Amino acid sequence: MNPRDRLRIAMQKSGRLTEPGLDLLKRCGLTFRQSRDRLFCFGEGEPVDLLLVRDDDIPGLIAQGVCDLGIVGRNVLVEFSLTQGREAAPLTEWRGLGFGRCRLAIAVPQGMDYRSVRDLEGLRIATSYPGLLGRWLAEQGIAAEVVTLAGSVEIAPRLGTADVICDLVQSGGTLAANQLKEVETVLESEAVLVGPSTLPVDERGDMLELLFKRLDGVLQVRE
Numbered sequence: 001m002n003p004r005d006r007l008r009i010a011m012q013k014s015g016r017l018t019e020p021g022l023d024l025l026k027r028c029g030l031t032f033r034q035s036r037d038r039l040f041c042f043g044e045g046e047p048v049d050l051l052l053v054r055d056d057d058i059p060g061l062i063a064q065g066v067c068d069l070g071i072v073g074r075n076v077l078v079e080f081s082l083t084q085g086r087e088a089a090p091l092t093e094w095r096g097l098g099f100g101r102c103r104l105a106i107a108v109p110q111g112m113d114y115r116s117v118r119d120l121e122g123l124r125i126a127t128s129y130p131g132l133l134g135r136w137l138a139e140q141g142i143a144a145e146v147v148t149l150a151g152s153v154e155i156a157p158r159l160g161t162a163d164v165i166c167d168l169v170q171s172g173g174t175l176a177a178n179q180l181k182e183v184e185t186v187l188e189s190e191a192v193l194v195g196p197s198t199l200p201v202d203e204r205g206d207m208l209e210l211l212f213k214r215l216d217g218v219l220q221v222r223e
């Protein structure tokens with residue numbers, strides 16, 4: 001990867017983190033000219049551009065050096081580091097951004113007599129986060145079967161493909177609609193600013209320093 005003189009930030013193209021992420025960057029004084037395909041947005045004032053992608057691709061783009069920073073859910077970042085990220089350059093969560101809050105939680109059928117994590121022993125747990133769930137189960141000393149699903153995790157118990165689930169929860173409405181109850185928290189999540197553990201020492205480093213300073217000002221006002 002050739003050194004670049006402009007900073008490149010990866011953000012979710014279309015989803016829960018898009019509007020609040022763009023709003024935050026705007027408050028940091030960054031404005032962008034949107035290209036027609038909306039994949040690449042050129043920064044107008046400062047030398048900072050945006051790449052709009054699926055959130056799942058963000059950690060990989062930073063690990064490869066294609067982007068210098070990203071805005072992504074902690075759940076996606078940690079899952080990447082625990083699975084694909086093992087061989088890649090280490091990533092650091094530089095700031096918690098205070099939006100996109102949710103939790104990765106274990107939920108069981110409402111009728112289940114659940115008392116403690118011991119009750120998960122030997123069960124099949126459906127999730128899209130096998131890395132995070134596997135780590136948590138190991139920490140708890142529980143042997144359970146992790147069933148990895150790409151989506152629609154909440155219907156797995158009714159379909160009989162799993163006994164319980166481990167999924168993102170915000171209001172709890174989705175769990176209730178699927179006759180499930182939340183019983184354990186695996187990870188507290190929010191949108192985070194992620195970057196490589198070692199920041200570039202070229203012109204981008206100066207811009208990063210400035211951006212962090214502005215960001216801290218904006219985040220302080222929000223608290």
Ligand code: PRT
Binds near residue numbers: 012074076102168
């Ligand atoms: O297309 P792309 O891959 O980029 O988007 P995506 O569909 O993977 O992501 P998106 O936009 O749904 O979520 C992006 C990030 O927002 C997640 O990685 C989380 O960090 C964060 N976030 C915050 C959430 C939620 N809240 C949330 N409620 N992500 C997903 N949900 C889902 C959850 O999976 C479940 O289906 O909403 C449902 C639960 O919500 P409640 O309110 O019914 O509990």
Ligand code: ZN
Binds near residue numbers: 054055056
């Ligand atoms: Zn995604």
